[in-house]
Amino acid sequence: xxxxxxxxxxxxxxxxxxxxxxxxxxxxxxxxxxxxxxxxxxxxxxxxxxxxxxxxxxxxxxxxxxxxxxxxxxxxxxxxxxxxxxxxxxxxxxxxxxxxxxxxxxxx
Numbered sequence: 715x716x717x718x719x720x721x722x723x724x725x726x727x728x729x730x731x732x733x734x735x736x737x738x739x740x741x742x743x744x745x746x747x748x749x750x751x752x753x754x755x756x757x758x759x760x761x762x763x764x765x766x767x768x769x770x771x772x773x774x775x776x777x778x779x780x781x782x783x784x785x786x787x788x789x790x791x792x793x794x795x796x797x798x799x800x801x802x803x804x805x806x807x808x809x810x811x812x813x814x815x816x817x818x819x820x821x822x
Contacts, residue, residue: 728745
């Protein structure tokens with residue numbers, strides 16, 4: 715995998731987010747209370763709301779538009795809702811957040 719250095723861990727507030735502009739569109743970086751870092755396409759699978767403006771709790775984010783809860787580890791909506799925000803692999807190395815930019819695979 716080709717890891718891209720994007721920011722310092724401290725640049726993402728705990729229980730908050732930061733948006734990265736990429737050639738693939740906006741990517742929301744989320745940081746949990748235990749310093750887990752997750753990257754999702756910054757669009758809720760429901761109506762395209764900006765997940766980066768949602769509330770982070772545990773390892774989920776709640777979309778600010780219609781309160782859909784999205785799991786940060788998988789991008790999957792929490793039942794009974796159904797859908798998925800594209801997830802990007804992340805890691806933290808020496809206090810720096812890195813991610814892999816993969817193209818979103820479209821299914822027919």
